[in-house]
Amino acid sequence: MSDASSFLPERDEFMKNIEKRARERYIPIISPEVGQFLKVLIRATRPKRILEIGTAIGYSTIWMARAAGRGVEVVTIEIDEERAFEARENFEFYGLREQINLKIGDALEIIPYLRREFDLVFIDAAKGQYINYLDPLMEIIPPGGVIVADNVLYRGYVQQEGPVKHKRRTMVNNLKEYIDIVTHHHLLDTSIIPIGDGIALSVKKNDREVEPGL
Numbered sequence: 760m761s762d763a764s765s766f767l768p769e770r771d772e773f774m775k776n777i778e779k780r781a782r783e784r785y786i787p788i789i790s791p792e793v794g795q796f797l798k799v800l801i802r803a804t805r806p807k808r809i810l811e812i813g814t815a816i817g818y819s820t821i822w823m824a825r826a827a828g829r830g831v832e833v834v835t836i837e838i839d840e841e842r843a844f845e846a847r848e849n850f851e852f853y854g855l856r857e858q859i860n861l862k863i864g865d866a867l868e869i870i871p872y873l874r875r876e877f878d879l880v881f882i883d884a885a886k887g888q889y890i891n892y893l894d895p896l897m898e899i900i901p902p903g904g905v906i907v908a909d910n911v912l913y914r915g916y917v918q919q920e921g922p923v924k925h926k927r928r929t930m931v932n933n934l935k936e937y938i939d940i941v942t943h944h945h946l947l948d949t950s951i952i953p954i955g956d957g958i959a960l961s962v963k964k965n966d967r968e969v970e971p972g973l
């Protein structure tokens with residue numbers, strides 16, 4: 760299989776240091792090539808407001824906020840307080856505290872209260888829950904808005920033929936269901952992209968595009 764991991768994008772020393780800290784403590788963060796993908800996607804689509812579900816220590820948030828530029832608000836949600844505090848310190852380093860609105864709590868409870876539209880949503884929290892985010896997210900994404908979900912191929916287990924180990928079964932089944940829903944959703948066009956741990960890139964259709972075959 761071909762993949763993009765040998766084309767590592769440039770990162771400064773502080774970003775490399777976040778990668779190292781995450782690695783040492785087994786905190787899962789996006790790979791640099793996914794960071795670069797998000798950067799290019801943001802530069803191409805120019806979202807006015809970005810939402811992230813799953814901040815961890817802020818690595819992907821920093822990629823997105825820097826790609827989007829100062830005028831673009833990034834709302835990011837993290838359930839783990841300690842990680843959120845560390846993320847805040849990392850945002851501080853780049854002077855991003857004003858641009859990034861970090862919310863601590865369960866995304867499922869917070870999303871219905873956001874009451875604003877987001878042109879780009881990055882889902883990178885508990886893999887088993889992606890399906891639960893979809894309906895509330897469809898309420899706050901305008902036509903043309905984009906949903907990026909990370910880890911949808913889950914180290915190849917999602918495409919694996921034959922039985923999946925018990926401990927991974929629920930997660931794999933939930934990810935398969937997410938892929939199935941977003942690839943057949945009448946309001947979404949979706950592409951599954953095999954970079955990093957697999958990305959589902961979906962765009963919300965407008966009224967004209969909802970017609971069958973378009």
Ligand SMILES: C[S@@+](CC[C@H](N)C(=O)[O-])C[C@H]1O[C@@H](n2cnc3c(N)ncnc32)[C@H](O)[C@@H]1O
Pocket residue numbers: 787788789812813814815816817818819820836837838839842864865866867883884885
């Ligand atoms: C894969 S990590 C995020 C990595 C981060 N996006 C990055 O690439 O730098 C997933 C994070 O989602 C958080 N999380 C899990 N369930 C959540 C929920 N229901 N609401 C908010 N955050 C959640 C976890 O605590 C964890 O820090």
